[in-house]
Structure formats: C-alpha cells, structure tokens
Amino acid sequence: MNNFQQERCLICGQFITAVVGWGWIFSMETEHVICEACEGKLERIEGETCKICGRSFEALANTFRIGEICNDCCRWEEDLQWQGLLEKNFSLFHYNDFLKEVIAKFKYRGDYILAKVFSDEIKSRLGNMEADLFIPIPLSEERLYERGFNQAEALLLEAGFAPVKMLTRVHSEKQSKKSRTERIHLPQVFQLIPAPQLQGRKVILVDDIYTTGSTLRHAAKLLKEAGAFSVNSLTIAR
C-alpha cells in the first residue's frame, strides 16, 4: 500500500477515502480498489438460486422455475446430450447496467486493470471450491489479437490462480450477436489440446458472463468426454 499517494477507484477514478483508525493501522485490511459508491452499484447474487446455473430466484416469477431448477436449465437437462455435463455454475453479480458498463470497458475497451475489481471475490469463491484445474474460456486467435488479452484468463491471473490453457476456439461470429437457439445448436467451437493430466480431475471453467450457458456447456462436453471427473464454472455476471 502506498501511504503517500491516495488510491483512486479503478472504476470511477474518485479518490478512495480510507477510514483511518486503530483498526486500520494494526490490521492487514485488504486494499480497496474501488470506492464505496461503486461497490454499492455492484449487486451480489444472494439468497435462493437455481441449483445448476446459479441464477437468482428472487426476481424470477415462479412460472420460470421447476423446483430448485430454472426453466432454462430444465431444458438443458431434458436433453440427453447435455444432461449433467455442467455440474454447477457460480455467478458473482447481477448483470445490471452498471456491471454491463464495467465489463464492456474491461473487455471491449481493453482496460485490463479492471480485472482487479473482482479479484477478492473470485479468490474467496474459488478458495471454497474443490478443484484441480482452472480453465479459462478461450478466445479465437483473431479475437485475442484484436483484444490484446483474454478476459477470462485475466480474471484468473489477477486473482492469483494459474490458468490452464487447455482449450482453443475456432474463429466465428461474436456470441453476443446470436440468439439462444443459434447458440445452442452451434457445432462445437472448442478444441482440446491433448492433455493427459485431465483424467479424473475436477475442472472449474471461468468466463465473464453466463448468458444462455451454451458456451460453458460446449466446453464442459469436450472436457468430460476427454475424461474430466467433474466440470463446475464461475462467472462474474449472470
């Protein structure tokens, strides 16, 4: 920590006013990288969630859930081809307008440092999960050159985890420009770099946003077929 220069919020650039007291002096309090105002605009996903995709049930009408699982996940699980591939997804925050802006600046504008905003949260979440391998969802070579870095890899690295780059991606149109059905009925976009260490391992996939779950399930399918014991996932937004 730099005691002479006041830290600025990574998101809004305002100075962060540290509450200076005895507790601050004697404790090893974690460094704040964003201000309270911005922290307040990030809505944590809490309370009851879908047992598979981690979506919050709070703002969801009852007609969209079947027991402990949401309708979307039911549709996935009814399909034998996709059943049980993704054990469980954890998402940290609601994908509200504020987070949308932060993620857009992070991945489209390429403000790499914003990965640090989520580091503490990712650290504590992944720390609680049993896992052997952390695999970021890859970008195609073209997209990687365009952006300069892979956002999922950045999230892992900044949180102090070693990403295992076992997957590659075939170049295709941007996900965000496709509809749900288009996404689901896509041919496999990922390829696996032959990896003997995958056998019987517990894998955690990392991505920035969970939208339809199609990306994660396609990756999970490939990993399971190659011998992974289980596949869970973590995303920033849902």
Next chain:
Amino acid sequence: MRFLVNSNHLLPERCLSGNSSRISQIPIIPQPLLNYKFPFNPKLQLLLAGKQILLDDIPFPFDEIQSHYENGYITYRKGIEYQGKLPVCVRCGNKDPQQFGSFMCARCGEQCLYCRHCIMMGRISECTPLIGWNGSEPVTEVPDKIMGWSGTLSKGQQEASDLVVEAILQNKEWLIWAVCGAGKTEVLFAGIEAALSAKKRICIATPRTDVVLELFPRLKAAFPAIDIAALYGGSEDRHVYAPLTIATTHQLLRFYHAFDAIILDEVDAFPYTVEESLQYAAIQARKPVSAMIYLTATPNQKWQRECRSGQRNFTTIPARFHRHSLPVPQFKWCGNWQKLLYKDKLPPNVIQWVKSRLDSGKQALLFFPHIPMMEKALAILRPLTPNIEAVHAEDPERKEKVQKMRSKELKLLLTTTILERGVTFPNIDVAVIGAEDIIFTESALVQIAGRAGRSKDYPDGVVTFFHYGKTEEMLKARRQILMMNREGFKVGLLDRESFKKEGRI
C-alpha cells in the same frame, strides 16, 4: 504489434522473433521521403489528414497502409513515450503513473503498458503506433458565397468580430472575454468566413456535447454550402474531413496538426487538472503555425492577471447585446443555514425570498452546494408549491426537468452547479444558498449571476447570494460584474438608465 528497424524504414513483424521491437522502444522512427510518383489512395488521405488514429480505426488493409508509409505518405508515431523513466501518453498527455495499467499483450508478446486516461477512444499501449498523414492535404472547394447569415452585430460584438478576423488571418492567439449573454456565437461568423475563404481548416471546440448539438444547426444555417463535421462521443461524423469542424474538446484527441485556427469555447469550464489535458489536446490539434481564439465569460485569476499586465491579447465584450446592464448580486447573510436544514428548517429570509417570487409568479432558480442539502430544502419548500423540482448531474430526469422549467410548468427549480452555464430561461430570479461554499468559485458565481436577465424582453433579474460569511470569491465575482458594467457604460454599450439602475448597487 512489433517492428523490425530497417535502414530507412520500419517493417511490421507479425510472427514474434527475437530482433524486433515495440514502437515505443525504437529511439528514432525513420520516416521515408515522400515519393511523388506514388499513386496514393485519396480515401486514406481524407481519413488521415490532420489525424492521429489507431490501426483498428482504419478500414483499409495493413499492406496498403505500410506501402503508404514506405512511400512517405503515412507516419508512424509512438503511442507511449518515456520522459526519463516516466511514461507519457502521446495522444492525451497523461503522465499520472496511477492512470496507466499493464498486461501481458497478445499483440507484442510482452508486458505492455497502456494509458487508462483516454482508453474510451481505443487503447494506446507501448506497442501501438499512432497513424498520421504526411502527404498533401485534401483540396476543398470553396463556394463564392460562403456566409448566409445577414444579422447585425452590436457595437461591442462588431469590435470583437473584427479582432477575431485579424487574429485568424495573422495566426495570433486572442482571448474574447465576453459577459454571459453577450452573443458570442455571432462574433465568430466573420472570422469563420475569413478562414474558409483563405482555405484554412477551422475548428470550434467546446467542453459539452449539448453545445455541439445546439451550435451545429446554427452554423449550418450560417454557412449553408460548407461541409461541417459535428464530433462528439458516438457521433456519425467521426472520420469526416471537413473545412469546418465543431467538436467536443475531448474529440480533439484524434487530431494532430490539423487546424489553421481553433476556437476554444469556455476554457474555464473544468477544474484545472482536466483543463490541462484538454489544453494539451488543443495544442496537439492545431498546426504549429495557427490561430487560437479563446472564448469565455469568466477567465481564471491567472488569465485575468495576464490580461491586466498586458501579457495576453484580449478583447472584452462588457455588455449584453440588449444594452441592459448585468444584474449585480446582492449579498444576504442567512446564518448557519446548514444547521437549520438539519432541523428541517430554512433561514427566514430565504423562505421570504421564495414566497415573494411565488406571489409575483416569477420563476426562480435556486443553487445549492451539495445534493443532500438540496434534497432537504426540496422537502421543506414543496408545501409552498407543487411546481417545484430539484436537479443534479446524475439525475436521470435532468433533461425533462429543465424542459419543464422552460415550458413554465415549474415555478422553482433547485439545482447544483450543473446549471451554472449554458442554460437560458428568459425571465427568472436567481438565488444561491450557501454562497460561501468552496464549490462557488468566482467564475461559478459570475456564471450563476449571468443566468438572470438574459432576454431583451425581461432584462431585469434579481440575483441574491445567501451566505454565512462573505468569501473572497463572492467579492471578486461582484467586483468583476461591476467592472464589466462600468466598462460597458464607458464604451457606450449600455443605456444610461440601465446603468443608473443596476450599475451602482
């Protein structure tokens, strides 16, 4: 990306090998001589003349860009430079170490430093070249009749207008210090006409998008046959080449040695640090030999001093076009108003002031230093009238509320300093509650006072500063207004009755 340094030019290298470098590490970037026989692409010329943009912004194949570079038509410049060990962003001038980040870059294969300050215009990093144009400028046709505006100027406007023409034609720097409501835009028309007919490229830069949007149709009407580019965040004209450009100050970052004349509006509108980076942008955007016109109603202390001591060329327009003097603020002590607000009360003289506006039916604008206090005051005043609202910078209904005030649906509008400039309501009185707060600088207070009496049908307006102890800034603001009124009278821009009535409070 990485480059190999050849004897007289750079060669791009896509697959990473050992002996290539990032552009920031190449000490001097060779610039090939202009090959006049090379058939350059006029579309690239239109896109790049006077610009500094990124490869990602150029919709042409890289090979074509490289061959223009090798033939001397395109320049490659470093995006990040080092002053000693400290990085500087060449595009926006950022030097604050906290405003840089770095990442393992897929384009250069190294840890790559980038500027966070101007990242919204595309990321500039150590391996990013800024692309510019080194060939001739595009030729623009000038019609015989340039200006379609035929209004008349007041005497004060006419003098300033003549000086703008002279400054533009002789590449001088000039400050136009014009009071709020003097009619600044019309003062520019003759200068713009002179610049265009001399085939100069000219730009009007202003801090706010609202002003670009408001000015564009007025300029279009005044110069009907001239191509005008309007640039702001998200505008369509981003890469349009035009002899006349109107842009937000921020958009100047995409220009390099582009303009023969820049008119910089409201130089004082931002805190100093922001102003510094915008000044940097303006200096980058103008040609080394060019004119610079500064427009403001409230120059800062430093500039005022420079004006008084003769170090800065300037002209004042000390009076409004309607020949009535500027309303002079009255100071009214209102005690510890913050303490009263905590008890859900307002000072009696403030209540009195508001009531008398409501009785006479005159609209009023009330300025507050901070949002929470304004919200409290809103709750206290609401029982007096239902036609009252409060507005601040992040208010999603900001536009609607200002519109309601314009259409007279509202009687009272409470506001923070966001409405201090740019807005015109024809017939209003203005009050500041807590004028001693540090947020109310001399220039803020002069601008606030300048909201009253702007229309020629209602040239009078009451301006009251309620305070808990006069500040130097309040006194300076009043002094500045009185000085302008005196000067306006002296040079014959004010009517005698008006000066008698207002000028000597």
